[in-house]
Amino acid sequence: MTKPFFTLLCGADVLAPEDIGRQNILIAGEKIAAIGPNLIAPQNYPCQVVDLSNCILMPGFIDSHVHITGGSGEGGFATRTPEILLSQITTSGVTTVVGCLGTDGTTRSVVNLLAKARALETEGISAYMYTGAYELPTPTITGSVRSDIIIIDKIIGAGEIALSDHRSAQPSYQEYKNLAAQSRVGGMLSAKAGVVDMHIGDGKDGLAVLFKIVDGGEIPMTQFIPTHINRNHTLLKEGIKWAKQGGIMDITSGVSPSAGSAKAVKPSQAVKQALDAGVAIDNITMSSDGNGSMPIFDEKGNTVGVGVASQKSMLQEIRDMVKLEKIAPSMAIRLVTSNIARVLKLTAKGTLKEGMDADFTVVDKDFALKHVWARGTQMVKDATPVVWGTFEHGKH
Structure with missing residues (x-):
């Protein structure tokens, strides 16, 4: 019919x-x-x-950090997670996704990411993507981040780029700054967000490189979206400082003690702490890290287990913000609707x-x-x- x-x-x-x-x-x-x-x-x-x-x-939820082609196999090839299915997305309340690669920019490709984004849009939702992966220089389609953003409709920025993590390529400050400039100009020339989605690990340097870049005065704080900010208490404090100065802090709903991240701050509690510390609601977003592999490390950094992050954590944490943390529903849902639409220039x-x-x-x-x-x-x-x-x- x-x-x-x-x-x-x-x-x-x-x-x-x-x-x-x-x-x-x-x-x-x-x-x-x-x-x-x-x-x-x-x-x-x-x-x-x-x-x-x-x-x-x-409004339908916008999930700005999803491993739509599957997560990296950090425990070997058998731990590479499969491509996400449409119903996994929609039954999480999500109607728009932004796909990204992660640790693996070798057996996972940006071209594959683009094909999957187009497939999901054909199946009925809206899909965008970041070009690149953890490492710098980062993989692209056209040979440059700037050109990818300008030429390819689905690409709205770069990411996820690893920082303060043993799995990064350990690039220099200047390499991070150059990437931000490429992404920024690409966004300006194509009327896209041109942001850099930054994976922040457990490393002791935290956001130090990002603060150094923006302190130079040429690259604004809003050029970066540091994510996984709730992965530990120290990083959360640093993220709060970043957001109070005008940056965006992205809380990961799939990173929590109940999901196997023992040092993490429960996402709903992280939002409450940020608000209580004086962070404006406009400066907080939430994404799921959905369908990504969730490696579990021992104290020496060895992988001892692996899981798959679920997008359903987003609605669960919105519920807990409202029911447990007593955050007004109209404020709580902004983290996955209007805030992220503004940051990513998704004007519809x-x-x-x-x-x-x-x-x-x-x-x-x-x-x-x-x-x-x-x-x-x-x-x-x-x-x-x-x-x-x-x-x-x-x-x-």
């Missing part, structure tokens, strides 16, 4: 992300056509009407108003996932996928 061009979502409490109360939302194709408390279905046109009473409707994402993409995550009053729409199409109904990826076993 052909999908109706119009869909009317009725009676949800809407976080846009600001709390705008109970509203109806009219979807036309892939866009939001109207929002209002008294909207009715258009006359003389087929329109699907969906009752969302007792639900909370939010992250907020709910006329003309924006019809991406919605719907939860019940306890923040359990109910429904998901991506680009106007319902992907998840009653927490169960109704649209499957091309090769998924659940596809009918």
Whole structure:
């Protein structure tokens, strides 16, 4: 059966992300056509009407750090995680992903990343990517980070580039600075974010290189998105300092003591600590590190186990921010909606108003996932996928 061009979502409490109360939302194709408390279905046109009473409707989550082609096999080839499936993304409440490579820029390629981003978009969600991997010089498609960002539509920046980590290529300060300049100019010339997604490890130097670069006065703090800031208490304090000076600190929802990172700060608690320390909510984002391999190291740095990070941690930590840390829902969801859309210049994402993409995550009053729409199409109904990826076993 052909999908109706119009869909009317009725009676949800809407976080846009600001709390705008109970509203109806009219979807036309892939866009939001109207929002209002008294909207009715258009006359003389087929329109699907969906009752969302007792639900909370939010912008679809934007996950800015996802290993869509699989994570690195840091415990050997058998520990390389597989490509992510569409339903794994949508049942996490995520409607937009930014793909990245990690430790392995050899058996994982930027071209493969681009192909997977295009595949996910064909399957129904929105997908972007970073060029590069942990090492510097970093792998690209065209031969330069700047050219990749300018020429290739899906590439919005560089990453994830490793810093303060034994798995990095141990590049010099100048190499990091040169990369930031390439990415910045590439973004300027193509009207993209041009940011550098920085993997921050457990090394004692922390963010020292980034502070040194921005203290020079030419590269702004907003050029970098240091992520995994909650991996230990010392790094979190440094991240708070970074954010209070105007930078963005990215909390990783998949890095927590319960996920095997013993030294980590639980993500919801890390956000609360940052807010209590005076960090503006606009300077905090959250991503999942989804589908990445999660190596577990002993005290000598040897890999003793490996897991796979889940994007479902994002909604769990949003729930815990609201329920445990008493952060207002309209503030909590900004970390995965409007904040990250602003930082990445995804101008049709992250907020709910006329003309924006019809991406919605719907939860019940306890923040359990109910429904998901991506680009106007319902992907998840009653927490169960109704649209499957091309090769998924659940596809009918």
